[in-house]
Amino acid sequence: MILGSINPAVLMAALMVAATPILLAAIGELVVEKSGVLNLGVEGMMIMGACIGFIVAVNTGSPLIGFAGAALGGMALALLFALLTQALMTNQVASGLALTLFGLGLTALLGQQYVGITPPRTPRLDLGPLAEIPFFGRAFFRHDIVVYLSILLVGAVWWFLKYSRAGMILRAVGENHDAAHALGYSVKRVRLLAIVFGGACAGLGGAYLSLIRVPQWTEGMTVGAGWIALALVVFASWRPWRALAGAYLFGGVVVLQLNLQAAGVRIPVEYLSMSPYLITILVLVIISSGKGRGSLNAPGSLNRPFHASS
Amino acid sequence: MIRLEKRKQPSRFWRIANPFLAVALTMLAGGVMFAALGKDPLVAIRLIFFDPIFSETFASYSRPQLLIKSAPLILIAVGLAIGFKAGIWNIGAEGQYIIGALFGAGVALAFFPQPGWYIFPLMVIAGAFGGFLWAMIPAILKTRFNTNEILVSLLLVYVAERILAAMALGLMRNPDQPGFPGSRDLRRYEAAHNAELFANTGIHWGVVAALIAVIFAYVMMTRHMLGFHVQLAGQAPRAARFGGVSPTRLVVICLGISGALAGLAGMFEVSGPGGQVRIEFASGYGFTAIIVAFLGRLNPLGIVFAGLLLGLTYIGGELSQMMLQIPGAAIQVFQGMLLFFLLALDFQTNYRIRLTKGARA
């Protein structure tokens, strides 16, 4: 009776929106990890995208240019990470964490003048008659363009990794960098490109928060979304479509939790808010149990530095 | 064409010289930033690096504070470094720190208000056990199901943070102050208070524990078989397995040690400088300690210096906010720069820059 007030179509629509920022960041990080690099600085790159995207959108009046700026912002921070880990051979875990610290501080400085400003509005994509279909229209066809772009991006990354020659090289580099090097591929160049792509995606994810989801700029506004994106990649066992499913599942748990609360269902909120993390751990266990690393699909060279010795 | 060439042996000179060069470069780059913000760069840098130790006004107070701020970082980082050496990535020390604090505080609150010499030692044991237990979750999942410990330990941080909030609002709430979140102030409960051992030195049991952990880790890594196994597993996993090193055992030991030390750090903090279980008790020591571990090159002695240096920038950063009105965010950027320079310059220890003719990548 109480649950009657929850509309499944709206729930679906809401979870797609809630999932989009983490999905964007996760699909980028997935490519980075597939190339054998672990970049823990996703949170830093996301907040950078949120900030730069906001600044650019406000100054140009165009949310789309803002998103482009956000991608560039994320890429700039990713380049710093690439310089450190690929050229200077620093440890990836430490560099990634430092990147997050740096990104949070830098954006707080850059964004000081932009607190309390409303950014230009991103319109919803007009899908005409599709939006009018019962249930499906409300659930799937009344979103802004970035929601659809994020899904397209997942498809593109899936195709790229599975069917393109460049994708094959990227996987080879991630799987065994020594072998890839012996075959004549430039391990560092491949990884550099992957890291930069990851930065761009994280930047877009951040900008989705500051330009569409919230929309405002406040320092630290990503509040851990980057860390969730990292979890998603493993949750997805490095498979793009599973990342999509995982992001929607995660968004779904958050949105459902809020719906149950609003409907007055007696739920222990403080414990329920742990559930997305516990479920992710559970799924991790199920996916990885008993089948060994091969089925886990983990890149063989993940988090291992590469230096061409010849 | 510039290329890096791996040194046959790590350079001793650069190992010592790098940190100084990194600090100098950070001063330079940070100085430019401070100047751009309209602050006197010389004064800012003096406030961050020198005043906490040498200023007449602050030093007598902030020198001991350096120990208080750095001790948990060092204690956690020493444990993490052992695992990192073995290629076991516990990045959830923050969660183990929280659970350790909750276990320690739980013991204290259970005994309140009884006096008793045995209460504090029990808290120490409980704190270490709590951190150990929390680290055993990723350890067991990894050994039983081959689940990635990086992710599980990280996810458990978020779970621990929520348990902390639930405890501060519920079970551990101070019954004498109905309605307010937060437990009793353990500093006001003598049997449970992790007080300064010598007045105005900043030395509490957590500092002592950090010192012991550093010595223990140093001896273990250089003199003990276990240390050898750890190094072997990290550098040549396959050789280690043939050499009879059980990966399962190593995962449990490494995660167990780092979890227990992080738990201890949390317990010493909650019963001393932190004072009580509150929603916002965790302030990122567990994550900062990861950086400390790497800045110290996973070496116990290096970690001591790295922990003290980072502690210095925190305390000096506060001073520069206070005295010069430098925004907190600029201090964060400054710390980020310091980390980047320290990490970036480290390549000189293991690599040599060579200028070569011709372009062979």
Place this chain on the structure above:
Amino acid sequence: MKKLLTAAVLSAALATPALADTTKAGFIYIGPVGDFGWTAGHDRARREMAEHFGDAVETTIVENVDYGADAERVMTQMALSGTDVIFAASFGYGPDVNAVAGRFPNVAFQHATGYIQDHPNISLYDARFYEGRAVLGHIAGKMTETNTVGYIASFPIPAVIAGINSAYLHAKAVNPDIQFRIIWTYSWFDPALEADAAETLIEQGADVIMQHTDSTAAIRVAEDAGVMAFGQASDMTQFGPNAHLTAIVDRWAPYYISRVQAVIDGTWEAQNSWLGFADGIIEMAPWNDRMPAELQAEADALVAAIAAGEYHPFTGPINRQDGTPWLAEGEVAPDGDLATMDFYVEGITADLPN
């Protein structure tokens, strides 16, 4: 070595106590001054206070200070550098303020929203936000067409619970069919989550959104959905010109000015102040024009009555949620009950998380 000595000499010069006629006021904040919420409210007041005194007062701030050892250290360093009065602007600084105050009996400590007062140099101050919530409740009850109010709450602590109760009672008084739907976010600041919460509430029929969390996300969601909302801590009209009906604006400035004046005059004494409309510490942001003139007049009258002390938002008869009596007919809630409130009043259907 020489360089270090020079540094020491320099810093000694820098730390020379301020000229006798300059009063130094230090502020420590839990968040960044740019949060557009709680910390921004205090910093706004600090700037107003500094402007009021001009050269006579020098202010200094440290942001993002965690509770515990960090807070203790920052306050100690402030005290060491000759600060005369320290404002600790967050509930959680309580134990730390008391620890430092014991060591610096000549420094005045002002602790916001706290309750521990172990030393004669600690003043406590807080705002009666529930007075403002009563006005919001009244407006919400009148304005809603769906008879459903959505409430985004942070943590189940007395100040937040009292706010919900006050809003509910006054909405109920003008609209017997009113329903409150409440979402706890378990965070003070999470823009994305607050936006999701607002959307959920609207979807479940709420057409007025109230929040006790710091971000402006909910206002914007309400604006886009074409429903109404109230701002938090500051006037948030710019985020939703149509949706934003009004807001409880934190105005600590008059209090800060009076306390610093007392320090200058040498008349500062420890107090425990719980201030409301009467003291100008909270005020309502300008009414939105979409509120009927009649309702605006009622709201003005309610503010005036509370400010004049003629009306207390918690006046009996009021029962607890379980039906047991709390306040008898005409009885006014004692401050102690409000400061420790841990129950909903009768009529709220949701369960209070424990």
